[in-house]
Amino acid sequence: xxxxxxxxxxxxxxxxxxxxxxxxxxxxxxxxxxxxxxxxxxxxxxxxxxxxxxxxxxxxxxxxxxxxxxxxxxxxxxxxxxxxxxxxxxxxxxxxxxxxxxxxxxxxxxxxxxxxxxxxxxxxxxxxxxxxxxxxxxxxxxxxxxxxxxxxxxxxxxxxxxxxxxxxxxxxxxxxxxxxxxxxxxxxxxxxxxxxxxxxxxxxxxxxxxxxxxxxxxxxxxxxxxxxxxxxxxxxxxxxxxxxxxxxxxxxxxxxxxxxxxxxx
Numbered sequence: 001x002x003x004x005x006x007x008x009x010x011x012x013x014x015x016x017x018x019x020x021x022x023x024x025x026x027x028x029x030x031x032x033x034x035x036x037x038x039x040x041x042x043x044x045x046x047x048x049x050x051x052x053x054x055x056x057x058x059x060x061x062x063x064x065x066x067x068x069x070x071x072x073x074x075x076x077x078x079x080x081x082x083x084x085x086x087x088x089x090x091x092x093x094x095x096x097x098x099x100x101x102x103x104x105x106x107x108x109x110x111x112x113x114x115x116x117x118x119x120x121x122x123x124x125x126x127x128x129x130x131x132x133x134x135x136x137x138x139x140x141x142x143x144x145x146x147x148x149x150x151x152x153x154x155x156x157x158x159x160x161x162x163x164x165x166x167x168x169x170x171x172x173x174x175x176x177x178x179x180x181x182x183x184x185x186x187x188x189x190x191x192x193x194x195x196x197x198x199x200x201x202x203x204x205x206x207x208x209x210x211x212x213x214x215x216x217x218x219x220x221x222x223x224x225x226x227x228x229x230x231x232x233x234x235x236x237x238x239x240x241x242x243x244x245x246x247x248x249x250x251x252x253x254x255x256x257x258x259x260x261x262x263x264x265x
Contacts, residue, residue, distance in 0.1 A: 007045070017055075027065075033195075037075075043085075053195055066090050073197055136235050137214055158209035163187065169202050173253065182229070182247040189254040196226070203228055203252060226252045 008028045015035045023043040030050045038058045048068040055075045062083040072093045081087060163170045173186040187206075189199055200219065207217065207230060215232040228250040 053197070073195070133214070133235075137216060137231070140233075140235060141231060159185070159206060162206050162209045170206060182249050184249045184251060186225075186251045186253060189252050196221075199226060199252065199254060203250065207250065224253070226254065228252070 006029055007025045009026075010030045011026075011034055012030050012032045013034065014031065016039055017035050017037040018039060019036070020040045021036075021044055022040050023045075024041075025045045026049050027045045027047040028049065029046075031054050032050055032052045034051070034054045036054060036056050036059050039056075039060070041059055041061050041064045043063045044061075044065070046064055046066050046069050049066075050070045051074050052070050053073040054071075056071075056079055057075045058078040060083075061079060061081065063085045065085045066081075067086040067088040067090060069087075070091045072091050160172065162168060163172045169189055169191050171188040171190055173188055175183065175185045189202065191198070191202075203226075204217070207215075207228065211230070211232040212234050214235050215230065218229045220227045220229065229248075230250065231247050
């Protein structure tokens with residue numbers, strides 16, 4: 001039987017990474033942006049809890065009741081949701097399909113919901129055509145041609161204009177490059193408040209000022225920043241990234257999100 005004490009509590013932003021919360025009653029509690037990385041939630045009661053944008057990477061949810069829980073935006077990397085006691089009515093979003101998904105109606109395997117209100121969890125079309133293009137990009141990256149643009153304390157023109165535009169949420173801080181490493185551009189996100197999802201939306205808009213027709217972006221978080229690793233260019237008939245190709249890292253410093261992003265991926 002779950003332990004009493006935390007049901008219905010406001011635990012937003014709490015740091016419980018690695019904590020033993022086994023069989024704890026967290027039902028109806030608010031755990032938005034909570035840091036629960038590697039925590040023990042075996043048998044915990046998380047019914048109707050709000051785990052929006054919570055950090056749950058590597059958490060153990062064996063026999064936990066997550067029915068009705070809001071897990072939209074949560075980091076579920078390494079979480080085995082198949083071991084949960086119940087996910088009935090739990091909310092997920094499309095971006096979580098790779099790291100954790102609600103169980104299918106049969107309860108036997110994860111279902112990749114395409115958006116919050118999706119009840120069908122079925123693909124409309126196969127992704128084979130896109131997979132071929134992704135492979136072409138991967139093959140081009142293995143080519144010996146050096147494609148990184150070496151920038152010294154300056155930005156690509158489009159990105160620079162976006163940073164200085166009226167109302168821009170960005171301030172350019174620095175850029176540097178070393179041999180055999182991608183160009184690193186450091187910027188500050190100047191919004192006074194916001195979520196990691198909103199930062200990502202702004203970052204993608206900023207990157208859109210410099211990206212080419214073929215682009216790969218990977219988000220990584222550290223205790224002090226959010227990084228976006230980008231490969232962008234155009235593929236020609238020889239499966240090489242056509243000039244100008246770019247390999248760069250956009251490093252976002254954002255003090256108001258430091259607690260939220262620490263420990264995230």
